[in-house]
Every structure is written in structure tokens, then in C-alpha cells.
Amino acid sequence: xxxxxxxxxxxxxFERGWLSSNNILFIGPxxxxxxxxxxxxxxxxxxxxxxxxxxxxxxxxLVNTHLHSDHCGGNAILQQAYGCRTxxxxxxxxxxxxxxxxxxxxxxxxxxxxxFTFDATIDPGDELMLGGLHWQALASPGHHxxxxxxxxxxxxxxxxxxxxxxxxxxxxxxxxxxxxxxxxERTTLDLIATLDVRLVIPGHGAPFxxxxxxLDTAYSRIDYFIADPVRNAxxxxxxxxKFLLLERQRLVLSEVPALLAAGKFxxxxxxxxxxxxxxxxxxxATAQLVRVGAAEVIGDTLVxxx
Numbered sequence: 001x002x003x004x005x006x007x008x009x010x011x012x013x014f015e016r017g018w019l020s021s022n023n024i025l026f027i028g029p030x031x032x033x034x035x036x037x038x039x040x041x042x043x044x045x046x047x048x049x050x051x052x053x054x055x056x057x058x059x060x061x062l063v064n065t066h067l068h069s070d071h072c073g074g075n076a077i078l079q080q081a082y083g084c085r086t087x088x089x090x091x092x093x094x095x096x097x098x099x100x101x102x103x104x105x106x107x108x109x110x111x112x113x114x115x116f117t118f119d120a121t122i123d124p125g126d127e128l129m130l131g132g133l134h135w136q137a138l139a140s141p142g143h144h145x146x147x148x149x150x151x152x153x154x155x156x157x158x159x160x161x162x163x164x165x166x167x168x169x170x171x172x173x174x175x176x177x178x179x180x181x182x183x184x185e186r187t188t189l190d191l192i193a194t195l196d197v198r199l200v201i202p203g204h205g206a207p208f209x210x211x212x213x214x215l216d217t218a219y220s221r222i223d224y225f226i227a228d229p230v231r232n233a234x235x236x237x238x239x240x241x242k243f244l245l246l247e248r249q250r251l252v253l254s255e256v257p258a259l260l261a262a263g264k265f266x267x268x269x270x271x272x273x274x275x276x277x278x279x280x281x282x283x284x285a286t287a288q289l290v291r292v293g294a295a296e297v298i299g300d301t302l303v304x305x306x
Contacts, residue, residue, distance in 0.1 A: 008155055010131030013201055014049050016042065019246040021071045021203045024159060025053055026131030033061035033130045034084075035150065035159060036203070037074030040112045041247060046074035047081055062086045063128065065161035066147035067096070068170075069106055070243075071203065075116035087128075090121035091146040105173070108264035109240055111247075122148055135159075142185025143170035149192070156198040158211075163188045164200060166208045168221050171236045175229055176268045182226050189218050233273035234288075237266060241285045242294055245304040253300050256282040 007013065014023040020038030023046060032054060038046045050059055059082040064072045066089060078084055088096060095103045099115050106113050122128075124139040133152050140149040140163040150159040162170030163185070174181035193215055200214065201207045208214060225232040240263065245251060251259070257278035260266040270281050286302055289295035296303050 007157075007199075007207075008131060008133065010133065011157075012053055013207060014046075015206055016204075018204055019070060019243065020046070020073070021161075022201065022205075023049065023074075024201060025050060026133075027054065027057070028130065028132040030132075031060045031129070032057055033063060034059060034078065035063045035130070036065055036071045036161070037062065037078055039070045039247070040073035040114055043074040043077040043114070047077050050078065051081075058082055059084045061130075063122070063130070063150075064088050065149065065159065065203070066144040067092050067104055068144060068162070069109070069111040069113040071161070072116065073113050076114035079116055085119040086117065087120050087122050088118045089146040089148060090123050093118065093121050102264075105265070110244060110259065110263040110266075124148075138191060140188040140191070142172060142181055142188045145174060145181075145184070149188075151195055151197075153196070156196050157201065158192065158195060158197045158199070159201045160192070160203065162203040164192055164214055164218055165202045165205050166200075166210075166214050167205075167217055169218050170203070171239050172225065172232055173236065173265060175225075175232055176236055176265050176272065178272060182222055182229075182232075185222050186219070189215060189222070230273045233269040237269050237274070237281065237285050238288050240266060242289060245289070245295055245302065249304045251302045253282075253286065253297065253302055256286060256302065260285065 010026055010028050012025040016022050016038055020042040021036045023038060024035040026033040062078055062084045096118055101107050122137050126137045128135045133155060135150045135152050137148045137150055140147045143162040147161055149161055149163050172181040172185055197211045199207055199209055200211055260282055261278045270276055293305055295305055
């Protein structure tokens with residue numbers, strides 16, 4: 001970032017990569033807070049980052065933009081360490097209260113998340129005080145039907161979660177099961193386009209300032225998926241397999257078909273759009289990752305490549 005776009009002194013961004021979402025830490029005069037907590041296997045790292053930055057202060061508040069596993073997988077360890085109050089999207093309160101891992105999508109994606117609790121919920125239009133700054137929670141369906149973005153008008157900063165990245169946005173999961181998602185993502189992009197934003201902090205990747213370019217890229221991508229929804233399904237399968245590979249680092253090739261078949265989103269993508277056998281789907285997805293250099297086959301094993 002250029003000097004002009006430095007963060008306010010009360011904010012820090014921990015850029016985490018693709019297995020864990022970015023974490024945004026606020027160290028305000030009266031309260032500390034963290035937005036999103038990363039994936040489960042990185043939870044000790046998340047805790048260490050927060051502890052180092054807080055230098056003995058307590059973490060008072062934890063906020064989740066949405067409850068995909070890579071955004072809330074560190075919730076439990078942070079709650080255990082700090083007893084922090086936790087805010088989650090209101091629409092998912094019952095899922096968390098009853099720990100419905102199906103509707104929370106952890107079973108559907110084959111991902112992990114340690115059970116956590118919450119103290120209050122976020123509704124569209126709610127205002128939060130984070131780092132001494134006023135933030136508004138804005139509904140951002142598309143990638144996740146109950147996701148929020150956070151906007152600070154006074155600093156012109158947007159925490160965009162997975163609604164907008166510098167080069168796209170997160171998988172549109174609802175479309176994999178035949179439900180609407182593309183239109184919602186476009187509506188979210190339209191909303192972002194109305195905001196006066198100088199800096200975007202995405203859920204993954206580095207913060208960026210060229211908002212128009214990112215929006216143009218995202219609009220082009222959503223139009224690409226609308227033109228042929230099979231493309232979204234193919235992207236989803238590749239992304240979800242890569243996520244599993246990031247987590248486990250190595251997968252025995254003979255086990256990949258069953259691994260994909262066990263995840264509801266893998267199965268839905270295949271049944272509705274790709275129409276391959278389990279073996280064919282595994283071979284196709286593996287070949288796609290190898291082709292772009294995201295993995296390599298060594299003997300009978302698929303090995304992650306960064």
C-alpha cells in the first residue's frame with residue numbers, strides 16, 4: 001500500500017493466505033476486537049498473532065463476517081483464551097446454537113470447525129464501534145447467503161470478506177444446489193459500487209486500493225458464470241479440492257473419489273452440472289490442479305504446491 005493508504009493506527013491486518021481468511025485486529029482506546037479468525041488447523045497461529053499484537057491486553061470482541069470454516073475456525077481457541085464476546089450473523093444463530101454442521105456447510109465441504117458459542121448477532125444495518133471507528137454491517141449475499149461486509153465511512157475502508165477480492169470473489173455455493181446466488185452476488189457488487197471506498201481489506205489476499213478495477217473484474221467473472229453455470233461448478237470443485245489439499249498437504253489418489261463423493265457440494269456440483277463418475281470427477285479435478293501448478297502427482301499421491 002502507498003503511504004496515502006496506510007491503515008488507521010488502531011487497525012492491523014494479518015494476511016493469512018487461502019486456507020485461513022485474513023484477520024483484522026482493532027486496538028481501540030476502550031476495547032479490542034478481531035474480525036474473522038481463520039481456519040481450525042491455523043488456530044494456534046491466530047492466537048499467537050493476537051497475543052503478540054495485544055501485548056498483554058485482553059481480546060474483548062470477536063466478529064465473524066460469515067461462518068465458513070476458514071473465517072471462524074479460530075473462534076473456539078480465542079473464546080477459551082480470552083472469554084471474548086462473539087458476534088455472528090443473525091440468520092445462523094440457530095445453526096450455531098444447535099451446532100448444525102450440515103447447514104453450517106462443514107460436512108458439505110469436508111472441512112473442520114471446532115464448536116464455538118456466540119453472545120449476540122449482527123443484522124443488516126447494525127453499527128459497530130471497532131478501534132474507535134464507526135463501522136456499518138451491510139448484507140452481502142452471493143458467496144454466502146448470510147455474509148456481511150463492514151464499511152467505515154469516516155476512513156472510507158471496506159472489509160469485504162469474500163464478496164470482493166482484488167481478482168474476483170468466493171465460490172457461489174448456493175448455485176451448486178440449484179438455488180439463486182449469481183443475482184445476489186451482482187447485487188452485492190452493485191452495493192459496493194455505491195460506497196466511497198479508498199481501501200478494501202478482502203477476506204483473502206492483500207488489501208488493495210483500485211476498487212474500480214476489482215469491481216470490473218468481479219462483474220466480468222459473474223457474467224462469465226451466468227453465461228454457463230457449469231463454469232461455477234468446475235471452479236467450486238477445483239477450489240474445494242485445493243482447500244482440502246492445503247489442509248492435509250498430501251492425498252492418496254485412490255482415496256480422492258470417495259473424499260469428493262462424501263462432500264455435499266462436491267456431489268451437488270457433479271450431479272447437477274458435471275455428470276461424471278466419482279473416479280472421473282477426481283481425475284478431472286486432480287488434472288486441473290496439476291495443470292495450473294497447484295499440485296503435483298508423486299507416485300500414488302497428490303501433493304500440494306503453493
